[in-house]
Amino acid sequence: MIGTIASQAAGRLYAAVMNLPERPMRWAQGHLPDGRLGWLFVGPNLAIFAVFTFLPIIVDFYYAGTGGTNLLPTERPWVGLENFASLLACKDYFEPNSCVRDQFWYAIWNTVKFVALQVALMLAFSLVTALVLNRKIIGRGFFRAAFFYPVLLSPVVVALIWKWVLQRDGVLNAAFVGAGLQPVEWLLSARSAFGWTVFVSIWAHMGFYTLILLAGLQAIPADIYEAAAMDAAPPLRVFRRITLPLLMPSVLVVLVLGLIRAVQIFDEVYVLTGGGPGSATTYLVEFIYNTGFSAQVRQYGLAAAASLLLAGVLLVLTLIQLRGMRAKGSSRG
Amino acid sequence: MSRIDGSLALQDVVKRFGNTEVVHGVSFDVADGEFVVFVGPSGCGKSTLLRMICGLESVTEGEVRIGGERVNDLPAARRGLALVFQSYALYPHMSVYQNMAFGLENLGMPKTEIQARVGEAARMLRLEEYLQRKPTALSGGQRQRVAIGRAIVREPRIFLFDEPLSNLDAELRVGMRAELVDLHRRLGTTMIYVTHDQVEAMTMADKIVVLRAGRVEQVGLPLELYNNPCNRFVAGFIGSPRMNFLEGRVVDGVIELPGLGVVRTRARLPAGGTPISIGIRPEHIHAGHQADNNLTGAVAGVEQLGGLSYVRLAGPDITIQIPGQTRLAAGAATPIHFPAGAIHVFDADGLTLPRQTP
Ligand SMILES: Nc1ncnc2c1ncn2[C@@H]1O[C@H](COP(=O)(O)OP(=O)(O)OP(=O)(O)O)[C@@H](O)[C@H]1O
Ligand SMILES: [Mg+2]
Numbered sequence: 001m002i003g004t005i006a007s008q009a010a011g012r013l014y015a016a017v018m019n020l021p022e023r024p025m026r027w028a029q030g031h032l033p034d035g036r037l038g039w040l041f042v043g044p045n046l047a048i049f050a051v052f053t054f055l056p057i058i059v060d061f062y063y064a065g066t067g068g069t070n071l072l073p074t075e076r077p078w079v080g081l082e083n084f085a086s087l088l089a090c091k092d093y094f095e096p097n098s099c100v101r102d103q104f105w106y107a108i109w110n111t112v113k114f115v116a117l118q119v120a121l122m123l124a125f126s127l128v129t130a131l132v133l134n135r136k137i138i139g140r141g142f143f144r145a146a147f148f149y150p151v152l153l154s155p156v157v158v159a160l161i162w163k164w165v166l167q168r169d170g171v172l173n174a175a176f177v178g179a180g181l182q183p184v185e186w187l188l189s190a191r192s193a194f195g196w197t198v199f200v201s202i203w204a205h206m207g208f209y210t211l212i213l214l215a216g217l218q219a220i221p222a223d224i225y226e227a228a229a230m231d232a233a234p235p236l237r238v239f240r241r242i243t244l245p246l247l248m249p250s251v252l253v254v255l256v257l258g259l260i261r262a263v264q265i266f267d268e269v270y271v272l273t274g275g276g277p278g279s280a281t282t283y284l285v286e287f288i289y290n291t292g293f294s295a296q297v298r299q300y301g302l303a304a305a306a307s308l309l310l311a312g313v314l315l316v317l318t319l320i321q322l323r324g325m326r327a328k329g330s331s332r333g
Numbered sequence: 334m335s336r337i338d339g340s341l342a343l344q345d346v347v348k349r350f351g352n353t354e355v356v357h358g359v360s361f362d363v364a365d366g367e368f369v370v371f372v373g374p375s376g377c378g379k380s381t382l383l384r385m386i387c388g389l390e391s392v393t394e395g396e397v398r399i400g401g402e403r404v405n406d407l408p409a410a411r412r413g414l415a416l417v418f419q420s421y422a423l424y425p426h427m428s429v430y431q432n433m434a435f436g437l438e439n440l441g442m443p444k445t446e447i448q449a450r451v452g453e454a455a456r457m458l459r460l461e462e463y464l465q466r467k468p469t470a471l472s473g474g475q476r477q478r479v480a481i482g483r484a485i486v487r488e489p490r491i492f493l494f495d496e497p498l499s500n501l502d503a504e505l506r507v508g509m510r511a512e513l514v515d516l517h518r519r520l521g522t523t524m525i526y527v528t529h530d531q532v533e534a535m536t537m538a539d540k541i542v543v544l545r546a547g548r549v550e551q552v553g554l555p556l557e558l559y560n561n562p563c564n565r566f567v568a569g570f571i572g573s574p575r576m577n578f579l580e581g582r583v584v585d586g587v588i589e590l591p592g593l594g595v596v597r598t599r600a601r602l603p604a605g606g607t608p609i610s611i612g613i614r615p616e617h618i619h620a621g622h623q624a625d626n627n628l629t630g631a632v633a634g635v636e637q638l639g640g641l642s643y644v645r646l647a648g649p650d651i652t653i654q655i656p657g658q659t660r661l662a663a664g665a666a667t668p669i670h671f672p673a674g675a676i677h678v679f680d681a682d683g684l685t686l687p688r689q690t691p
Contacts, residue, residue: 221420221422223418223420223422224422224424224425226389226409226416226418226422227416227418227422227423227424227483228424228435229388229389229408229409229410230387230389230409230410230414230415230416230436231410231435231436231439231483231487232409232410232411232436232439232440233410233435233436233439234439237439241435242424245426246425246426
């Protein structure tokens with residue numbers, strides 16, 4: 001008895017809630033001109049986007065054209081392109097010491113080195129991993145999950161895990177000492193700190209790219225491989241002439257996404273090395289962050305200008321990616 | 334030119350996927366140069382058998398011999414066979430030329446020889462204009478021909494075809510059928526052709542292997558299967574429209590069809606009272622009554638094909654074929670006659686009863 005009353009009440013409540021949008025929607029349908037109803041649905045999202053994305057972009061442009069250290073926009077003097085000029089003022093671009101903003105150019109060259117090494121290695125590793133995981137090996141499901149797992153971790157957690165491993169009294173050195181070796185200051189030498197930032201970022205992101213490549217591999221029909229077997233193609237030739245060309249669209253996606261994300265590298269490295277030792281692992285985004293928010297003198301204008309330059313690079317990479325995707329879409333269709 | 338022996342023999346071949354046995358001890362021989370068709374309903378193991386012959390699937394038990402040599406453990410690449418896939422399985426990123434040349438390049442053949450062979454195959458298959466195109470830019474029939482061309486250039490010992498025409502429209506299918514038969518005549522190579530379409534089997538084969546549920550039901554010449562099917566399955570599978578079957582009982586040396594009458598046949602009948610079934614093809618039933626073996630049915634439907642007509646009767650539930658056009662309309666009572674010589678008789682297990690020797 002009580003049960004039926006309760007369930008009836010629950011049913012009424014459910015109906016009432018579900019009918020709640022009915023009246024406003026009817027009103028909107030009646031009063032909005034045809035085809036405009038869509039705006040009502042994207043409206044809330046658009047508002048959030050405007051406040052937290054479009055507005056900052058405009059603000060960024062404004063700050064890039066102003067100088068001084070005051071945060072209030074009204075108190076900032078207009079300097080035009082001076083910030084860009086000082087960032088780009090260099091006797092020799094390959095020699096950061098000869099530049100007005102030497103830290104910016106150290107960051108740029110660090111980033112270039114990092115991107116080249118990280119993307120190349122990550123592509124190679126994720127390709128090999130995907131090829132192995134695409135075979136019928138024992139524990140395939142487990143390995144697929146294991147390789148993807150780091151992708152689910154927050155970058156800060158990733159950095160803390162590896163800091164715990166690599167610091168002076170960390171796990172790795174404990175193992176060294178246990179084996180009778182001298183502990184190594186992994187994060188205090190420029191070369192090794194740089195190497196570890198490359199390694200950790202590959203470790204953290206590889207699973208995602210492996211997944212893309214794995215999906216690409218599985219999209220290649222099995223009968224093509226059977227045809228190749230009938231055509232007496234040796235394994236290496238099958239890889240070069242069949243697997244690789246058919247996987248190329250996925251490789252391109254991985255390449256460009258990997259490039260974009262490598263250029264943007266910040267959080268893992270910031271927590272792991274803080275950009276050090278010296279500025280050995282200070283990459284572009286960290287330079288921007290330091291300049292704008294953590295230095296003694298907060299040069300918002302300079303940081304804004306540097307971030308616009310970075311945005312330009314990312315825009316070019318994104319356009320390349322969009323083109324690649326479009327080419328892929330049309331060749332499939 | 335002495336060709337390599339393209340004969341094939343299967344002996345007690347069994348295939349199991351895990352614990353499921355899908356091919357149960359299949360044996361038959363194919364002579365060099367023969368055109369053999371495997372025919373059977375969907376899922377009966379035709380493709381599995383073909384894939385075991387070409388080496389894409391391992392043989393669980395038994396023996397596959399090609400040219401007299403046991404090939405069970407020989408990898409697909411070294412058996413010297415060519416397979417045309419149902420899905421064509423063309424390399425989508427290669428041009429038509431590259432598709433055909435790939436297998437030859439793998440053999441390390443000199444470029445000029447490859448060009449000569451691909452050119453020859455392209456001429457034979459009328460693909461010369463399309464050599465630089467990708468497979469996506471070809472019609473279904475053209476893709477089919479590329480797949481065949483890829484097989485031809487390798488000059489295999491045996492051609493294997495897995496339902497190669499099933500993706501084509503009816504008209505193209507008839508055309509390609511004739512082209513394949515023609516190709517076989519010109520090349521003289523052994524061909525094994527899988528289909529579930531008995532018309533394809535009848536029109537193309539030197540020899541038909543009828544399969545059901547992983548077993549060979551009968552092996553024989555097309556007309557042999559049509560005239561003397563060894564059991565009810567083969568009788569029903571070969572011939573279109575399919576044979577009519579009626580259930581009955583042996584009574585005093587004739588067959589009583591309950592509620593329909595009695596028929597005399599030429600079969601050697603078992604003792605009285607044995608349940609039995611008879612089969613007769615639509616094209617062998619005569620309209621109109623004669624001295625004996627007469628039945629009457631009501632017309633349930635008529636299909637006019639112009640040159641001939643199919644009349645479906647109710648009670649007995651049978652189809653008859655009438656030459657020319659007919660004026661029979663639904664509901665009309667129609668007298669029919671079963672010629673004794675055209676009646677097939679099957680025992681309770683579906684096996685054909687032998688004829689009396691006159
Ligand atoms: N890899 C596999 N694992 C398990 N069972 C399989 C496998 N391949 C085929 N089979 C089974 O073996 C049987 C025969 O399959 P096969 O593909 O040879 O049939 P077929 O005669 O070619 O049918 P169709 O005319 O539909 O192509 C089917 O019952 C199928 O389910
Ligand atoms: Mg099949």
